[in-house]
Amino acid sequence: MEGEHTKGNSDGVENKERKEVVPKPVRPCHLLLRFLAFALTLAAAIVIAVNKQTKVVPIQLVDSLPPLNVPLTAKWHQMSAILYFLVTNATACTYAGISLLLGLVKRGKCKGLWTLITVLDAFMVALLFSGNGAAAAVGVLGYKGNSHVNWNKVCNVFGRFCDQMAASIAISLIGSLAFLLLLLLPVLKLHPTV
Amino acid sequence: MEGEHTKGNSDGVENKERKEVVPKPVRPCHLLLRFLAFALTLAAAIVIAVNKQTKVVPIQLVDSLPPLNVPLTAKWHQMSAILYFLVTNATACTYAGISLLLGLVKRGKCKGLWTLITVLDAFMVALLFSGNGAAAAVGVLGYKGNSHVNWNKVCNVFGRFCDQMAASIAISLIGSLAFLLLLLLPVLKLHPTV
Numbered sequence: 001m002e003g004e005h006t007k008g009n010s011d012g013v014e015n016k017e018r019k020e021v022v023p024k025p026v027r028p029c030h031l032l033l034r035f036l037a038f039a040l041t042l043a044a045a046i047v048i049a050v051n052k053q054t055k056v057v058p059i060q061l062v063d064s065l066p067p068l069n070v071p072l073t074a075k076w077h078q079m080s081a082i083l084y085f086l087v088t089n090a091t092a093c094t095y096a097g098i099s100l101l102l103g104l105v106k107r108g109k110c111k112g113l114w115t116l117i118t119v120l121d122a123f124m125v126a127l128l129f130s131g132n133g134a135a136a137a138v139g140v141l142g143y144k145g146n147s148h149v150n151w152n153k154v155c156n157v158f159g160r161f162c163d164q165m166a167a168s169i170a171i172s173l174i175g176s177l178a179f180l181l182l183l184l185l186p187v188l189k190l191h192p193t194v
Numbered sequence: 195m196e197g198e199h200t201k202g203n204s205d206g207v208e209n210k211e212r213k214e215v216v217p218k219p220v221r222p223c224h225l226l227l228r229f230l231a232f233a234l235t236l237a238a239a240i241v242i243a244v245n246k247q248t249k250v251v252p253i254q255l256v257d258s259l260p261p262l263n264v265p266l267t268a269k270w271h272q273m274s275a276i277l278y279f280l281v282t283n284a285t286a287c288t289y290a291g292i293s294l295l296l297g298l299v300k301r302g303k304c305k306g307l308w309t310l311i312t313v314l315d316a317f318m319v320a321l322l323f324s325g326n327g328a329a330a331a332v333g334v335l336g337y338k339g340n341s342h343v344n345w346n347k348v349c350n351v352f353g354r355f356c357d358q359m360a361a362s363i364a365i366s367l368i369g370s371l372a373f374l375l376l377l378l379l380p381v382l383k384l385h386p387t388v
Binding site: 074078079080081084115118119122123125126127129130131132133134135136137138140141142144146148149150151152154176180183184188 | 313344382
């Protein structure tokens with residue numbers, strides 16, 4: 001009886017221990033955040049991918065002749081920073097979709113897999129914020145120009161393109177914050193020491 | 195005797211439990227990473243802050259007159275993206291310094307404080323990567339220019355300035371990775387489920 005009691009007690013402590021050592025944050029919250037991250041990065045990628053504006057711009061080739069009206073088109077692939085922004089959002093969206101499916105299929109199983117997912121979440125935060133920074137830097141140049149290097153602003157001509165790009169950056173930024181929260185939720189729950 | 199034995203055993207289990215519930219990652223590793231993050235963001239901020247190059251550039255004002263030699267100076271405050279990059283690195287450096295001091299003074303105490311520090315580490319990752327992205331986007335434009343928006347490259351004139359800026363971005367990127375690792379170490383150690 002004593003042996004059984006001791007065993008039972010020990011098992012009880014072990015169960016409690018296991019329960020506390022392997023913490024289980026509120027899963028619906030995680031899944032919701034992951035879905036938000038997926039939806040927002042997808043929306044940001046679509047908004048920038050379909051962004052296109054054509055304007056007829058008068059260009060003075062020779063002083064003695066009247067200006068020539070040339071149709072010019074602004075698209076995402078013309079600027080490497082916007083291309084990078086699109087690639088980061090598409091990557092993060094694909095990853096969020098896959099990890100969301102894994103979250104629904106393998107809830108709580110395969111601890112190693114979820115550790116890998118946490119590491120990848122962190123890399124997505126880095127990737128997305130660098131993409132947002134790059135696109136925002138080019139956006140500011142497009143809106144304001146820079147007289148020191150003689151780069152003229154272009155958003156006075158391609159206003160709709162710039163506004164749509166700004167909206168895409170804002171959406172992507174909220175998606176990035178969702179990834180950041182995903183990363184912070186288990187850390188906040190576990191209160192790790194440094 | 196039996197009571198003492200049971201108590202001793204229970205204490206032993208409790209100690210083991212406490213040890214695993216409040217995880218203590220290898221502190222020297224954390225402190226070293228935090229010092230690296232501090233040193234690298236400080237170095238990046240200094241390298242970009244002292245970055246300055248003056249070149250005499252011939253500028254053609256009127257076609258009938260010979261070009262005028264004008265001394266032009268490139269500095270960090272002339273471009274908002276580089277200013278943002280400097281501010282993010284200075285902020286991260288100051289924060290890393292303060293948290294490093296706290297790490298040396300209050301090792302393992304004040305769990306709430308360390309939770310706050312983990313949250314701030316995550317924000318530093320976001321801040322630094324957005325700064326790196328912004329500076330890199332402007333750097334690529336400086337090196338290559340962009341014919342679609344008629345922004346000419348400037349690194350053929352201010353080569354040393356651009357190279358020093360590229361070095362600063364590389365240093366900051368390693369500093370950002372140190373912050374990312376700081377954030378990941380406790381997560382990796384605890385294997386949280388999602």
